[in-house]
Amino acid sequence: xxxxxxxxxxxxxxxxxxxxxxxxxxxxxxxxxxxxxxxxxxxxxxxxxxxxxxxxxxxxxxxxxxxxxxxxxxxxxxxxxxxxxxxxxxxxxxxxxxxxxxxxxxxxxxxxxxxxxxxxxxxxxxxxxxxxxxxxxxxxxxxxxxxxxxxxxxxxxxxxxxxxxxxxxxxxxxxxxxxxxxxxxxxxxxxxxxxxxxxxxxxxxxxxxxxxxxxxxxxxxxxxxxxxxxxxxxxxxxxxxxxxxxxxxxxxxxxxxxxxxxxxxxxxxxxxxxxxxxxxxxxxxxxxxxxxxxxxxxxxxxxxxxxxxxxxxxxxxxxxxxxxxxxxxxxxxxxxxxxxxxxxxxxxxxxxxxxxxxxxxxxxxxxxxxxxxxxxxxxxxxxxxxxxxxxxxxxxxxxxxxxxxxxxxxxxxxxxxxxxxxxx
Numbered sequence: 142x143x144x145x146x147x148x149x150x151x152x153x154x155x156x157x158x159x160x161x162x163x164x165x166x167x168x169x170x171x172x173x174x175x176x177x178x179x180x181x182x183x184x185x186x187x188x189x190x191x192x193x194x195x196x197x198x199x200x201x202x203x204x205x206x207x208x209x210x211x212x213x214x215x216x217x218x219x220x221x222x223x224x225x226x227x228x229x230x231x232x233x234x235x236x237x238x239x240x241x242x243x244x245x246x247x248x249x250x251x252x253x254x255x256x257x258x259x260x261x262x263x264x265x266x267x268x269x270x271x272x273x274x275x276x277x278x279x280x281x282x283x284x285x286x287x288x289x290x291x292x293x294x295x296x297x298x299x300x301x302x303x304x305x306x307x308x309x310x311x312x313x314x315x316x317x318x319x320x321x322x323x324x325x326x327x328x329x330x331x332x333x334x335x336x337x338x339x340x341x342x343x344x345x346x347x348x349x350x351x352x353x354x355x356x357x358x359x360x361x362x363x364x365x366x367x368x369x370x371x372x373x374x375x376x377x378x379x380x381x382x383x384x385x386x387x388x389x390x391x392x393x394x395x396x397x398x399x400x401x402x403x404x405x406x407x408x409x410x411x412x413x414x415x416x417x418x419x420x421x422x423x424x425x426x427x428x429x430x431x432x433x434x435x436x437x438x439x440x441x442x443x444x445x446x447x448x449x450x451x452x453x454x455x456x457x458x459x460x461x462x463x464x465x466x467x468x469x470x471x472x473x474x475x476x477x478x479x480x481x482x483x484x485x486x487x488x489x490x491x492x493x494x495x496x497x498x499x500x501x502x503x504x505x506x507x508x509x510x511x512x513x514x515x516x517x518x519x520x521x522x523x524x525x526x527x528x529x530x531x532x533x534x535x536x537x538x539x540x541x542x543x544x545x546x547x548x549x550x551x552x553x554x555x556x557x558x559x560x561x562x563x564x565x
Contacts, residue, residue, distance in 0.1 A: 303439030305430025321435030333489035456510025472546030
């Protein structure tokens with residue numbers, strides 16, 4: 142019987158993996174956790190100091206509002222980065238809103254928003270903030286800032302600060318129990334004021350950001366081609382190898398979306414006879430400031446504003462503010478509150494006297510624009526996922542399921558909504 146031969150390892154070229162006790166591993170984990178927390182703390186502090194220095198340079202170099210003293214980031218919203226800032230001038234503290242626009246913000250779209258807000262304020266709109274004119278005679282400035290691996294130019298603006306509290310958001314909205322009537326009344330007044338104050342606005346060839354494409358198309362046309370537009374998004378996503386739970390859901394419910402968009406299309410000859418106005422196009426409960434009793438005292442985020450039918454504005458708003466997000470009532474629109482809002486809107490329009498209240502033709506198509514509003518936000522949701530692969534697809538899947546539930550609810554309650562239209 143031959144002897145077994147063993148190979149001797151060249152241990153000087155290798156790493157010895159020894160065993161470790163649970164205590165040793167626990168201590169190692171605690172040390173790593175502490176180091177990670179310290180690194181995150183350093184990262185956050187450096188970020189805060191960096192943004193403070195950027196905001197200070199913009200404010201003190203381009204505006205005559207004093208020296209910057211404090212900065213607070215205002216969270217919420219999905220597009221731009223917003224801060225509340227304090228400045229000191231001649232011994233007096235002043236409050237402002239500072240906006241850093243999204244990466245790649247189109248300058249013409251920014252100018253459209255700023256000119257619209259200044260026009261609205263000059264013509265009686267009492268709810269909105271307006272951009273300040275800086276020492277270069279502009280409502281914005283450009284500043285180069287450092288990103289992770291490169292420098293890029295960003296657009297900035299300073300607005301007067303709209304005071305008040307945040308009582309609602311996109312979720313929860315005004316479908317919740319206990320909504321004060323003064324909230325609905327003041328919201329209707331806000332929309333009526335904005336439409337009345339901007340009716341004669343001249344965009345001078347500019348238009349705002351559109352969520353679906355760069356065309357300044359009426360939303361009726363956008364809805365008409367939405368299904369094919371979204372299929373194009375889906376194709377681009379798939380070709381990039383980025384399929385996920387959101388795109389899988391999209392494939393499942395696309396027939397519902399296609400059917401409802403077809404039902405929502407308004408004949409162009411009727412759409413063209415409706416009242417056309419600059420529209421907020423982001424009239425949701427989180428874009429307002431409130432007094433303690435629920436009265437709206439301020440309105441903001443007009444970067445999605447566009448010239449369109451004011452009926453579409455109402456349809457989109459009614460989805461935004463009165464469609465429930467609760468599990469048991471997902472997608473259900475509070476029709477009683479919607480009816481009250483529209484009646485109050487008409488009352489305010491008549492009081493102001495600059496544009497007519499809703500016509501019989503507009504009321505006839507209330508059902509269609511409720512679908513359009515729901516489809517419009519679903520379009521935003523899908524385009525957001527496609528344009529930014531870093532977004533959490535599970536979060537946007539939750540949103541998409543809400544929009545689809547709302548479209549299905551609208552289909553089931555068409556008769557009820559058309560009867561409501563006749564009562565208005």
